[in-house]
Amino acid sequence: MPSATLDKALELRSGRERPGQFWKIDLDAIDFSSLKAAAPSDPQIAAPSKPGLIACGLETARRDHAEIFNRAFGSVTGTLNDKFAALSAALCNTGAFIYVPPDQAVDDPIEITYTAKNGALFPHTLVVVDRGARCTVIERIEGESSDTVCGIAEIVAAENASVTYAAEQNLPLESQAFFTRAAAPGKDASVTWCVAEIGAALSVSRIDVLVDQPGVDAHLNGFFFPRENQHVDMVSTIRHNVGESQSQTLIKSAATGRGQARYLGNIRIAPHAQGTEASLRDDALLLSPHAHIDSVPALEIGANDVKAFHGATIGALDESLIFYMESRGIEREAAEKMIALGFFEPVVERFPTAAMRDRLRAALEAKIA
Amino acid sequence: MSERGLRIHQLRASAGGTQILKGIDLAVEAGHVHALMGPNGSGKSTLAFSLTGHPGFKVESGSVTLDGADLLAMPPDKRAKAGLFLSFQYPAAIPGVKVANFLFAARQALHPGDLPPAKFRALLLEKMDLLDMDPSFMGRYLNDGFSGGEKKRLEMLQLAMLAPKYAILDETDSGLDVDALRAVGESVNAMRASEAGKDTGFLIITHYPRILQYVKPDVVHIMIDGRIVKEGDAELAQRIEREGYDKIREETAQIA
Numbered sequence A: 001m002p003s004a005t006l007d008k009a010l011e012l013r014s015g016r017e018r019p020g021q022f023w024k025i026d027l028d029a030i031d032f033s034s035l036k037a038a039a040p041s042d043p044q045i046a047a048p049s050k051p052g053l054i055a056c057g058l059e060t061a062r063r064d065h066a067e068i069f070n071r072a073f074g075s076v077t078g079t080l081n082d083k084f085a086a087l088s089a090a091l092c093n094t095g096a097f098i099y100v101p102p103d104q105a106v107d108d109p110i111e112i113t114y115t116a117k118n119g120a121l122f123p124h125t126l127v128v129v130d131r132g133a134r135c136t137v138i139e140r141i142e143g144e145s146s147d148t149v150c151g152i153a154e155i156v157a158a159e160n161a162s163v164t165y166a167a168e169q170n171l172p173l174e175s176q177a178f179f180t181r182a183a184a185p186g187k188d189a190s191v192t193w194c195v196a197e198i199g200a201a202l203s204v205s206r207i208d209v210l211v212d213q214p215g216v217d218a219h220l221n222g223f224f225f226p227r228e229n230q231h232v233d234m235v236s237t238i239r240h241n242v243g244e245s246q247s248q249t250l251i252k253s254a255a256t257g258r259g260q261a262r263y264l265g266n267i268r269i270a271p272h273a274q275g276t277e278a279s280l281r282d283d284a285l286l287l288s289p290h291a292h293i294d295s296v297p298a299l300e301i302g303a304n305d306v307k308a309f310h311g312a313t314i315g316a317l318d319e320s321l322i323f324y325m326e327s328r329g330i331e332r333e334a335a336e337k338m339i340a341l342g343f344f345e346p347v348v349e350r351f352p353t354a355a356m357r358d359r360l361r362a363a364l365e366a367k368i369a
Numbered sequence B: 001m002s003e004r005g006l007r008i009h010q011l012r013a014s015a016g017g018t019q020i021l022k023g024i025d026l027a028v029e030a031g032h033v034h035a036l037m038g039p040n041g042s043g044k045s046t047l048a049f050s051l052t053g054h055p056g057f058k059v060e061s062g063s064v065t066l067d068g069a070d071l072l073a074m075p076p077d078k079r080a081k082a083g084l085f086l087s088f089q090y091p092a093a094i095p096g097v098k099v100a101n102f103l104f105a106a107r108q109a110l111h112p113g114d115l116p117p118a119k120f121r122a123l124l125l126e127k128m129d130l131l132d133m134d135p136s137f138m139g140r141y142l143n144d145g146f147s148g149g150e151k152k153r154l155e156m157l158q159l160a161m162l163a164p165k166y167a168i169l170d171e172t173d174s175g176l177d178v179d180a181l182r183a184v185g186e187s188v189n190a191m192r193a194s195e196a197g198k199d200t201g202f203l204i205i206t207h208y209p210r211i212l213q214y215v216k217p218d219v220v221h222i223m224i225d226g227r228i229v230k231e232g233d234a235e236l237a238q239r240i241e242r243e244g245y246d247k248i249r250e251e252t253a254q255i256a
């Protein structure tokens, strides 16, 4: 890997100074230069067999599908000028390439599993969905060791395409996770991000949708739940650069123990992006007196003929709900658990496949126990 | 020797530092229907919450026994396990918790292991049918986005599913249309006619004699300003409908 690229990445600033009333970790002070990277490898990829569907590792993609691959690889995340994306790109040692040909409907999910062991992982998942095609991708990030994972997920969706990308980061509690997830939907395309940040001591992620074409339907769903000493830093940005598109952002978060989180939810509507409809809803639940969540919705609206909505709540469990359950014979602890799990349910329900939802519910339940 | 009934003796309770219940004496007998009426703010809901252990209400003195057991010594869930049920005047909405799952958890808590999921489901469907509730309610989030009447029907569904020994219905009839009121009345009567519910004692808090046409009260208690000031038979409810509370206030003021 050319060290000039790496040096440039190391020099970039994270740009993550706010929000963070209680936040103490300086993301620009994290030492990436001494990380031991794992040897290059392919992730585990499970895909249904469909004519023309490509699901392979990066080496194969470069060799056998150079034309489509090279045109798209880094085309979205490369424009973000993001420190962690640049690091991941410079040190990339694993990844997957998914290509769905025009008008092909891949209904069964394509599942990609990255497992950290024997060194840091820098995965890059590229999903290219051609005109009128659709697919669902499930990305699981796991670890047998507590090595750092710094990755990219990139979606290039052509006109009328439809993509759901669900990422589940469930690394060991000692590891660090950095993820840049960005999508560039074409005209009338639909893009859905579902992001679950469950594991790692420090989880830093950004999720972007660049709306540069009209008729886009963008959904951004995410949740996180730091417990003990976990720290989560999430930024989501929907950039409405052209009008006549719509986006919905839904983020649910809870924190317990000494868990810390900060979330910045950006909606940017450019001055000429008339007819945009954007909504942002984020709810935060504090389950312990030492837990903190800084949650900031940031709407920048340049156009006048738009519908933009945002709603944010933060608070502890509602005593009147607990009492209602107790009055039905349910013990306080069980009631608290049910209410807290219920709090996440509206976002969990948006993840694809019953198996994934059940896994997420179990992970949430384990955090409350 | 334990005595049956929900027995309230000289109960004083406060909320926000103000005494609201000023020495309540009232006994709900097993298998009987008691109506509790009284003007707005007289303390009816406070009584219901004090009995069920709502943390916002402080019992200052007095005693309450449920079939001989000291109710006030128990946390709210134990009171439910002892057989007490409250149909809330304003039921809570709990997003993300599905009606069926909630009811199953409650049924399991109160009657552990007595109904396997399939039988539970069959019973639930039967009780929903009785209350004219669409089966789709099973999959909805608890009271989330429910209309006022739908919330009350759901309270009655819980009553039917949980089969308590003593049930307090706090204005379950308020805000119901005629059909819903009939459905609620029939559901209570079906329960009273069943083996599981024939000994259930009811305390029906209401402002109107309408519901009492469906569920005939054995005793009507009148609460004014935190005290039970009068007791009578079903006719007392009719009298209040005609005359309001002023006459009773005057009568009882003279006694006091």
Ligand SMILES: Nc1ncnc2c1ncn2[C@@H]1O[C@H](COP(=O)(O)OP(=O)(O)OP(=O)(O)O)[C@@H](O)[C@H]1O
Pocket (backbone or CB within 6 Å): B015, B016, B017, B018, B020, B038, B039, B040, B041, B042, B043, B044, B045, B046, B047, B056, B089
């Ligand atoms: N937390 C509180 N702090 C102060 N006062 C309270 C509190 N809760 C209830 N009260 C007061 O206690 C009184 C009795 O209230 P309660 O709700 O028991 O009346 P009610 O008989 O149920 O009335 P309604 O028929 O309107 O339902 C009212 O004056 C009410 O304002």
Ligand SMILES: [Mg+2]
Pocket (backbone or CB within 6 Å): B044, B045, B046, B089, B170, B171
């Ligand atoms: Mg009341």
